[in-house]
Amino acid sequence: MKQTVYITRKLPEDIINTLSLHFHVRMWKEENIPVPRDILLKEVEDIDALICLLTDKIDEEVIGRAPHLKIISNVAVGYNNIDIAAAVKRGIQVTNTPGVLTETTADLTFALLMATARGVTTASEALRNGKWGAWSLMEFTGQDIFSATLGIIGLGRIGEALVKRAKGFDMNVLYYNRSRKQDKEQELDIHYAELNDLLQKADYVCLMIPYSTEVHHLIGKEELSLMKPTAILINTARGGLVDEDALYQALKNRDIWAAGLDVFEIEPVPADHHLLSLNNVVTLPHIGSASYKTRMSMAQLAVENVVSVLGGGEALTPVQM
Structure with a gap:
């Protein structure tokens, strides 16, 4: 009898066809609506593998x-x-999709940095709403990117890819990481700084670390107070890294210049979220990896992990537990 795979969100047909060659496949067929909790609990009762998204609470x-x-x-x-911990206790393997989205996410991060620095969305809205009047010397002015100082918190794959983009703009790059990477300092022409030092010196602070309870609200009121009044915070990592109430106050009071956010602590974000009311915040709906090629690669890698494990082999990209 074929083993059963349940998928919590609609995947491309080509991906499903690959799975169906080997397994009995069931899938929640809505693209923009998460599988309801009661349905998820019922569906998992007889399955051998679960393919899920970050928005699914497993x-x-x-x-x-x-x-x-x-x-x-x-x-x-x-x-x-x-x-x-619950998965390990029951001998269940957990896999993710690293590597395949590195360059795409770095692209989006730098795009968000540029859009936030130059007030691209605000200027575009003004034009579309008929608010572009006579040319004014200081209207729509933002912050320069070239030769500015970029502070990267978390020098993993995506952080390193971001460095390469920043160097194309002749940026000075500081980084903070749990463990110092001296080999990368010379290779990438970057400099290590302790967290507080980085926050004080950087014109742009980019969060590039994975979320864990240890770094919950890593950036809060105290950390924001260390940043320059002209500084910009960019977060394409995880929303829980930032205390959103503290960020709102810092932005509202102009303690920092602006923020670019692709992630929020609770997603999807309600339309009345307080950060969405500010004109010095550029917001995106968690699209860091959202290129067609990359999303297909992510889905394919998730499927390959299932095929390998259910076939008696090793996981290709196991989560380090």
């Missing part, structure tokens, strides 16, 4: 309902949506 209750589950394949680099 906690101990879900895992406990799935006695035959062998693998949870997350279509994302992050995996804070999964109760890893």
Whole structure:
């Protein structure tokens, strides 16, 4: 009898066809609506593999309902949506999709940095709303990018890719990482700084670290107070890294210049979220990896992990537990 795979969100037909050659496949067929909790709990009861997204909460209750589950394949680099301890306890493998989205996410991060620095969305809205009057010397002015100082918090794959883009703009790059990477300092022409020092010196602060409870609200009131009044915060990592209430106050009071956010602590973000009311915030709906090629690669890697594990092999990209 074929093993069963459940997918929590609609995937491209080509990807599904690959799975269907080997397994019985069931799928929640809505693209923009998460699978309801009661349906998820029912669907996992007889499955051997689960393919899920970052927005799906795969906690101990879900895992406990799935006695035959062998693998949870997350279509994302992050995996804070999964109760890893509960999975390990039951011998369930957990995989993610690192590597394939590095360059695409670095592209989006630098695009968000540029759009925020130059007030691109504000200027575009003014034009579309008929608010572009006579040319004014200081109207729509933003911050320069070339030769500015970029501070990167977290020098992983995406952080390194971001450095290469910044160097094309002749930026001075500082980085903070849990462990110093001296070999990368010479290779990439970057400089290590302790967190508080980086916050004080950087014109742009980019968050590039994975989320964990240890770094919850890493950037809060105290950290924001260290930043320059002309500084810009960019977050394309995880929303929980930033205290959003403290960020709102810092932006509202112009303690920092602006912020560019692709991620929020609670997603999807409600339309009345207080940060969306500010004109010095550029916001995106978590699209860091959203190029067609990359999203297809992520889905394909998630499927390959399932095929390998259910076939008796090793996971290709296991989460380090």
